[in-house]
Amino acid sequence: MATTSEPGTSARSAGAGSTAAVRRPSWGSLRRARRNRSQLATLLLATDAVCVLAVVLLLGHGDPAVVVFSVAALVVHAFAGLYRPRMDLSILDDLPLLAGAGIASVGVASIADGALGIGDVERSTLLVALAQTVLILCARAVVYVLRVRYRTAGRIAMRTLVVGCGGLGAQIVEHLQSGEQGLLPVGFIDDDPRLSAGERPLPVLGGIADLERLVTEQAADIVVIAYSNVPEMVVVDVLRSCQGLPVEIFTVPRFWQVTNTHRFVQSVRGVPLVQLRRPAFRAVTWPLKRVMDVAASALGLVVAMPVLLVCAALVRHEVGPGPLFRQERVGLDGRTFPLLKLRTMRPDASSDVRWNAQENVGPVGGWLRRLSLDELPQLWNVLRGEMSLVGPRPERPHFVEQFTLDYDDYLWRHRVPVGVTGWAQVHGLRGDTSISERARFDNHYVENWSLWLDVKILLRTVGQVLSAAGR
Known part of the structure; x- marks a missing residue:
């Protein structure tokens, strides 16, 4: 199993876990922001x-x-x-x-x-x-x-919060106050402001932990992340917790003085601002993911039914009655659901609290796992809306709790629906592999989601199944 995180980071991750169930914005607030x-x-x-x-x-x-x-x-x-x-x-x-x-x-x-x-x-x-x-x-x-x-003239002004009350933050505020960019700075956010009260062009409204609350209270449209003394990973956790808010986030890149600018980088009087991607569920194409899931899972169940029946018969012959079993897994926003699988092991009461138990897997079970045929019943989970075809693989509640305490960013995987296959799995992270690497790949998928990325993962999954590259 992978090495645990450095001392001091687990508590932060555990604290972030309470916000990992990102609050979805109301359609009214999204419409106003758009x-x-x-x-x-x-x-x-x-x-x-x-x-x-x-x-x-x-x-x-x-x-x-x-x-x-x-x-x-x-x-x-x-x-x-x-x-x-x-x-x-x-x-x-x-x-x-x-x-x-x-x-x-x-x-x-x-x-x-x-x-x-x-x-x-x-x-x-x-x-x-x-x-x-x-x-x-x-x-x-x-x-x-x-x-x-x-x-x-002030007739177009989007309310803006600036994270980082230092020299760069003050410079950005002074430039924005001209109004040419259409942004109206309303205050700083910083735990340890570098500028004294007399040097600040705007008041400090609160600390980084207050960002989500202040965005709502100040009716902010824009958040600009400048330099501050707050550790970067703390800021990352807070920004992820704000992804359910109808706000656009810009950040000043490191070494911005030598950063090349292009048409997709905003600029405030020579200071480049990189806009963070909107959360996947706010993308215009996000509803198409569900359309693709329903169509593909329904068709897949029909086409795979003969294969499922044959596999169920083989499983029954090897492990006895009950070829199909349900196991509680953690899905979107930390909600649990019953995941369906073909049984590949004989019943074992301790299997829910053991990681990657393999002792009781017979020849048929091993063959089903290598070809990933034991996962076919999850198409029904996809059709019901409990899963997606592509997303972070769901885990059992016991291990979600354990990994959340031990590994940075683990719980942030649950910002999107879990999947039958995922970005980590097509990179070989299946079975007894690094949990921290899985979390990194899964969060990369969440941050960079697109329909084409889903299609690419599905095509790579088919290639792995055909080459028997499963567990």
Whole structure:
């Protein structure tokens, strides 16, 4: 079993365990937060759409290729990040992206012409593309000028908390108070402020442990993490506990003075701010995960039913009656549920408190484990909504309690539904392997979730099963 964490960290992790069941925000609060932060994105999309439509009506003359190009242009703009909310508004930053998007959209129209015969990409189409790009540039320049004026006038101001009451934090606050970024700093959060009361441009509202409460009390939209004396892992735990709040979190990277900036990094008067990803359950594509789970598990149960029946018969022959058994496991937000498996061992009353017991596994059980066929009944757990196809593997309550005390970050795995397979498992962390490594891989999955990551894990799982790489 893996080595336990350093002295002093277990208590912190245990304390964090009480907050690992991330409080889910209400739909009302999410809608308000999204409305506050998506105004710029909506405005830019509307501006581009009006410009595109105007050019199509004036110069398109009903050409299908022009219509295909125009629709493709809006889609490419979205993928290029031209509709993302941002602090710095510069038409010069948009210029290369808009030019590249125009070229890419002409390519899409050409492909549609060659593959589907939708219109002919002629010289007139290129003129339309040029006209749309120029018009969009001019319209966006006007929007940016008006937006900055609204910001500096205080008509657009998102309430902001700054973690770290030191020189850098004060510098950020002073820059934000100009209003150009559309953020309104309301106070510092720090356990041990470096600046004296007379040096602070804003009051210290509380310590890092109060962040979740202060975000709600101050109706904050933004949290900026600057440097402070609070240990980094303590800040990480607190930030994870705030993931259920409708707030965006930015952090100043280490060695920010030599950090390269790019269009996905915000900037406050030369200080780069990296936006932390939103929690998986706040992603636009998150509901599609459940759709994929229901469709795949229902189809999988139908297709695998003959295999399940054969496996159940073999299990009954080897271990006796009751080929299917239920075992209590810990799932999303620490809630327990009965996990279904094919029995691979003879009944043993102590198996619930023994780690990876193997003594009573027969030939059939070993074969089922190697091919992961003993996990097939969990498709029913997926269909019921107790599990997902992909997620951290669920563990028994006894071990969850033990590992939470012994290993950093273990309980934070439960921020998303547990899964039949997971990121740790496809990296060989199955059976008697390092618990700390599993927690690290599982939390990496939680922090970086996407539908494509789920698909990638499923494909790698199939490869491992076919190569009999299971337990």
